[in-house]
Amino acid sequence: MTWRTKLMAVAAMGGGAAAGYLGLVSGALPLDVGVGRRTRLLGPQVVDIRAPREAVFDVIAQPYLGRATRAMRERIRVLERGSDMVLAAHSTPVAGGRLTAVTVETVRFTRPERVDFRLVRGPVPHVVESFTLTSSGAGTRLVYEGEMGTDLWALGERWGHLVAARWEQTVAASLASVKQEAERRTTLR
Numbered sequence: 001m002t003w004r005t006k007l008m009a010v011a012a013m014g015g016g017a018a019a020g021y022l023g024l025v026s027g028a029l030p031l032d033v034g035v036g037r038r039t040r041l042l043g044p045q046v047v048d049i050r051a052p053r054e055a056v057f058d059v060i061a062q063p064y065l066g067r068a069t070r071a072m073r074e075r076i077r078v079l080e081r082g083s084d085m086v087l088a089a090h091s092t093p094v095a096g097g098r099l100t101a102v103t104v105e106t107v108r109f110t111r112p113e114r115v116d117f118r119l120v121r122g123p124v125p126h127v128v129e130s131f132t133l134t135s136s137g138a139g140t141r142l143v144y145e146g147e148m149g150t151d152l153w154a155l156g157e158r159w160g161h162l163v164a165a166r167w168e169q170t171v172a173a174s175l176a177s178v179k180q181e182a183e184r185r186t187t188l189r
Helices: 003-026 053-065 070-075 153-188
Strands: 038-049 076-081 085-094 099-110 114-121 126-136 139-150
Touching: 038 126, 038 153, 053 070, 053 076, 053 085, 053 099, 053 114, 053 126, 053 139, 053 153, 070 076, 070 085, 085 153, 139 153
Parallel strands: none
Antiparallel strands: 038 139, 076 085, 085 099, 099 114, 114 126, 126 139
């Protein structure tokens, strides 16, 4: 093998590794081999909202079941809609906004106390999550909890830690947005 052939082989392997990484990060190349599955908890994250439970539920459900704002249509695209469940693609900027991760999830609605999410396609093979809403004093307590699973033993576990950190940041931002909008709608009444 000549040095030129070796260099081309190394470049091809490097390009393949980079393409695989970009595919995993963006969710375009999901990896679900079912071997060496490790799970970890997501959350809990708890937010107290000064708004009735039904109003909070409506804010969460609106981009899926109702008419989404333009900003929400850029982040959430409903692919299929049923009476109490949708299949939706969620777009999230990653890598400093240079990439967009797209996850596809089922979202099930149990009015007014619960919204459940199950990952269909994304950067990890398994995620289940829930938003649970309970009446609390003059408002609503929203609790986020979930579970994330990765394959390939310790390697997958390390990948899961990286994904989970960004995942939970995204959820925290979403919960803050829900809180702000539900409280805004309540003060307008």
